[in-house]
Amino acid sequence: MAVVFERPHALCDVRLHYCAGCTHGIIHRLVCEVIDEMGIEGETVGVCPVGCSVFAYNYFNCDMIEAPHGRAPAVATGVKRARPDLNVFTYQGDGDLAAIGTAETVHAATRGENIVVIFVNNTTYGMTGGQMAPTTLPGQVTTTTPYGRDPKANGYPIRVCEMLSTLTGTAYAVRTAVDTVPHIRETKKAIRKAFENQKAGKGFSIVEVLSTCPSNWGMTPKESIKRLQEECMPYYPLGVYKDIDAEGGETK
Amino acid sequence: MEKVLMKGNEALAEAAIRAGCKCFFGYPITPQTELSEYLSKQMPKRGGVFLQAESEVAAINMVLGAAATGTRVMTSSSSPGVSLKSEGISYIAGSDVPAVIINVQRGGPGLGGIQPSQADYWQATKGLGHGDFHLIVLAPSSVQEVVDLVSRAFDLGDQYRVPVMLLSDGLLGQMMEPVSFPEITAKEVDKSDWAANGTKMARKHHIVNSLYIEANDLEDIVKERYARYAVIEAEESDAEAYQTEDADIVVVAYGATSRVVKSAVNKARAEGIKVGMLRPITLWPFPKKQLCAACENAKAVLTVEMSMGQMVDDVKLALECKKPVSFFGRTGGVIPTPAEVYAEIVKLNGGAK
Numbered sequence: 001m002a003v004v005f006e007r008p009h010a011l012c013d014v015r016l017h018y019c020a021g022c023t024h025g026i027i028h029r030l031v032c033e034v035i036d037e038m039g040i041e042g043e044t045v046g047v048c049p050v051g052c053s054v055f056a057y058n059y060f061n062c063d064m065i066e067a068p069h070g071r072a073p074a075v076a077t078g079v080k081r082a083r084p085d086l087n088v089f090t091y092q093g094d095g096d097l098a099a100i101g102t103a104e105t106v107h108a109a110t111r112g113e114n115i116v117v118i119f120v121n122n123t124t125y126g127m128t129g130g131q132m133a134p135t136t137l138p139g140q141v142t143t144t145t146p147y148g149r150d151p152k153a154n155g156y157p158i159r160v161c162e163m164l165s166t167l168t169g170t171a172y173a174v175r176t177a178v179d180t181v182p183h184i185r186e187t188k189k190a191i192r193k194a195f196e197n198q199k200a201g202k203g204f205s206i207v208e209v210l211s212t213c214p215s216n217w218g219m220t221p222k223e224s225i226k227r228l229q230e231e232c233m234p235y236y237p238l239g240v241y242k243d244i245d246a247e248g249g250e251t252k
Numbered sequence: 253m254e255k256v257l258m259k260g261n262e263a264l265a266e267a268a269i270r271a272g273c274k275c276f277f278g279y280p281i282t283p284q285t286e287l288s289e290y291l292s293k294q295m296p297k298r299g300g301v302f303l304q305a306e307s308e309v310a311a312i313n314m315v316l317g318a319a320a321t322g323t324r325v326m327t328s329s330s331s332p333g334v335s336l337k338s339e340g341i342s343y344i345a346g347s348d349v350p351a352v353i354i355n356v357q358r359g360g361p362g363l364g365g366i367q368p369s370q371a372d373y374w375q376a377t378k379g380l381g382h383g384d385f386h387l388i389v390l391a392p393s394s395v396q397e398v399v400d401l402v403s404r405a406f407d408l409g410d411q412y413r414v415p416v417m418l419l420s421d422g423l424l425g426q427m428m429e430p431v432s433f434p435e436i437t438a439k440e441v442d443k444s445d446w447a448a449n450g451t452k453m454a455r456k457h458h459i460v461n462s463l464y465i466e467a468n469d470l471e472d473i474v475k476e477r478y479a480r481y482a483v484i485e486a487e488e489s490d491a492e493a494y495q496t497e498d499a500d501i502v503v504v505a506y507g508a509t510s511r512v513v514k515s516a517v518n519k520a521r522a523e524g525i526k527v528g529m530l531r532p533i534t535l536w537p538f539p540k541k542q543l544c545a546a547c548e549n550a551k552a553v554l555t556v557e558m559s560m561g562q563m564v565d566d567v568k569l570a571l572e573c574k575k576p577v578s579f580f581g582r583t584g585g586v587i588p589t590p591a592e593v594y595a596e597i598v599k600l601n602g603g604a605k
Binding site for chain 2: 041042043044045047054055057058060061062063064065066067068071074075076077078079080081082083085086103104106107
């Protein structure tokens with residue numbers, strides 16, 4: 001009988017700790033499908049962050065390194081510079097990447113560091129219980145913005161892909177989502193392209209995936225998807241922000 | 253063997269390349285910058301990696317990444333920069349990967365000064381980051397010893413899977429001395445059972461990690477590390493004893509300060525005062541046995557440092573307060589003079605002979 005669906009080899013056969021309705025599981029799977037399809041698991045090293053995906057080292061079958069909070073791009077740089085033959089990716093959340101790790105992210109990009117960054121943006125600090133993130137939307141209630149994020153006091157959310165697309169060293173910056181089947185397929189294509197870029201030595205590739213956090217948003221999974229589409233996507237438009245392969249390598 | 257005249261920082265950099273250091277990640281800071289500059293010239297020519305990071309924080313995390321692949325890697329900084337590295341050093345220790353960290357000490361606290369200092373002794377030996385852990389800390393006292401200890405630092409790190417600090421200072425870093433580079437054979441250490449360098453689909457994945465969410469698991473891991481520390485304490489503590497056999501007074505000093513102390517000891521000896529010097533070469537593990545042996549017949553012990561008195565605590569602990577221990581130090585970048593140390597020795601002796 002033909003096998004039509006199976007667990008990617010690169011995804012460990014363990015139970016993930018993510019909450020019901022969270023999209024980390026889908027994104028893990030997409031990364032692993034790409035690793036399988038490219039046949040690179042044995043020559044790949046992943047770097048996990050501090051945050052919800054802190055235990056990702058137990059979920060990916062390739063060699064894994066746990067980085068301090070925000071430092072994954074620096075750790076990945078160390079791996080890649082020491083061993084350019086390895087494929088290196090980081091898997092980071094928005095607090096990790098866009099607050100405490102801003103310097104490491106921006107400088108890995110501007111160096112054109114030949115790595116892949118998978119950036120999961122759910123507009124909150126999930127693991128610590130739903131505090132304001134650098135990506136939290138204006139008005140969004142979190143445990144540290146109990147009256148809603150007030151830009152006058154807390155500033156404005158950072159649009160990471162837009163920011164990184166201005167850097168010459170960035171090869172590819174794309175924002176996707178996994179709220180619908182077509183979007184899931186686009187996300188996988190983007191992840192594949194990012195890994196192919198690394199193989200071809202093109203430089204820094206970042207795939208930002210808009211994600212949900214039903215637990216900390218205080219919503220059902222269905223309501224979370226609705227919020228993602230109605231509130232997050234307008235602030236964080238999906239699309240390719242930079243692609244050096246596109247005509248002229250123009251930014252969006 | 254041929255000798256060349258070299259600045260301490262450059263000699264250290266050259267010695268690191270010869271010891272098999274393949275990657276260097278750093279950030280500019282006085283008074284260690286020549287070290288980075290030397291490596292930026294030499295590493296690309298000699299098959300190594302030099303990368304100037306965006307911060308000390310990033311540099312030490314690049315070290316973590318390279319070390320995790322089993323590659324010999326080093327970073328260097330000076331006092332304020334080392335404080336920034338402390339986060340990464342704690343993770344490196346907690347992840348059981350070897351790395352060499354250089355501190356060319358300057359005066360502190362805060363931005364402090366740029367002159368030589370030994371005020372980071374506590375930081376290096378007791379507090380380089382959060383959690384239960386140690387670094388091996390080596391303290392050279394000449395440019396030649398800087399060279400000799402660099403390869404030892406890499407070997408010790410690999411052997412015990414611990415971070416190793418070479419605690420230099422602005423004096424050793426900036427001064428020039430004749431130095432020779434002995435043939436080095438780096439100890440071959442098999443890293444295949446832990447390095448994250450690709451499974452090749454031939455083994456289970458390796459995880460380089462310092463997170464253990466179950467308290468009992470974390471306690472077990474820390475205890476295993478402390479069992480290794482016990483071996484290091486038993487096997488690796490090192491010190492130089494200078495004229496201590498018949499000494500009534502033993503002066504304890506390390507690094508550049510020991511050079512000043514030696515001059516003072518020689519002057520006092522010439523005048524008939526029975527004084528010697530014990531110079532710790534490993535600051536952690538602290539050479540307790542060597543110190544106790546050197547002080548066995550001493551009536552008084554004097555610790556001299558370029559600080560307000562930090563190592564003196566370890567001297568007192570090692571001697572279990574059985575001997576009177578006094579302290580003399582200059583700080584803020586001021587170097588004690590032989591005359592000042594001589595005066596302290598004479599004071600302890602109850603006057604000149």
